[in-house]
């Protein structure tokens with residue numbers, strides 16, 4: 001415990017859901033130390049930037065935001081207040097010692113596999129103000145064994161079941177920043193799931209960079225797959241909704257498809273990135289699937305649950321991508337009719353094979369292809385949302401909406417929904433009649 005006035009913390013999360021999960025675990029740790037959440041960055045004695053390195057833009061934003069945090073630190077210093085600035089996540093792993101050179105005012109930097117040391121590190125800096133700490137060890141020690149118990153921070157929680165990736169897609173930094181794939185043991189996951197249910201979670205999203213290649217051991221040392229785990233987690237009473245993300249198309253097995261047929265708690269929505277619709281590009285990306293392999297998986301999923309809505313990630317302008325290759329991506333979109341999707345311009349990442357491939361695509365071409373793709377994706381998304389009008393959907397309310405007296409929540413399809421509702425409904429699943437739709441959200445009336 002720290003002496004003196006109650007200290008406050010602020011965690012700024014960049015990037016993926018794994019980072020959201022890691023940030024929650026860090027929040028748990030800081031609260032265990034007696035720190036309270038700050039309403040804004042200026043009030044925080046400890047600020048942690050949990051960073052993302054997936055695309056150049058994401059990584060650069062970290063440094064510009066850090067610069068602003070340094071100004072806040074100087075302003076606070078004038079008022080006699082000390083500020084500890086920490087950086088965690090994938091930028092730390094990728095930049096390593098560079099981070100302390102580029103941002104010398106940073107007090108500590110911990111890699112994504114090392115943030116379990118947060119408590120010890122913050123205490124050391126509080127006690128010995130000139131201490132600086134950098135830890136980017138790619139350790140074999142499971143960070144999960146070293147974290148305090150997870151505590152739910154809302155109705156919907158992420159639960160990391162697997163971390164790292166062995167796929168080495170040629171554009172991606174993840175295998176270098178998060179390391180090789182490791183699956184947590186079944187019993188640890190179930191314990192964490194029960195604890196999250198006991199502390200208020202009604203929805204769990206099982207997380208992993210390659211979540212469906214999960215192969216953790218059960219208590220008898222037998223390897224189990226994601227389908228087994230989903231069935232086990234579904235047995236927990238308090239958990240009403242289940243999701244998992246992110247899946248790799250080549251690792252969707254029949255057991256998992258069966259879950260979409262039989263497991264009522266599993267939501268009818270799946271994020272299954274294809275990246276490109278061209279077999280030539282998929283090969284260059286080192287993806288272990290063709291366009292047809294992918295479409296077959298989607299077909300099987302739709303047979304298992306005709307109501308399933310698909311989502312995906314796309315990269316446009318991968319090195320060597322021609323207009324014809326790009327047209328194949330549009331074809332896939334027209335076949336699958338995604339209800340939601342994320343699309344990106346290819347971004348060169350240092351150290352990855354694609355960064356040094358010939359025939360890098362010009363920025364202007366990437367920009368144009370992204371605009372064409374997004375117009376098509378957004379059109380399907382809008383149509384899907386409009387098709388929800390008039391339907392009654394169970395909505396998990398998560399927090400206050402944009403207007404007074406309004407809450408925001410999510411439908412089974414991950415659509416954002418706004419409705420007039422009492423704050424007592426936050427973290428509850430409530431029947432709502434949808435009465436309006438736009439590309440990004442729905443509006444509704446609580447029944």
Ligand code: 5AD
Nearest residue numbers: 171172273313314344345346347349
């Ligand atoms: N450039 C653009 N997008 C990328 N992604 C991963 N690496 C890159 C990159 N170098 C995208 C992929 C992935 C998502 C999380 O980010 O689509 O699925």
Ligand code: SF4
Nearest residue numbers: 165167168169172174
């Ligand atoms: Fe990156 Fe490919 Fe692994 Fe996804 S599957 S994390 S894109 S290497």
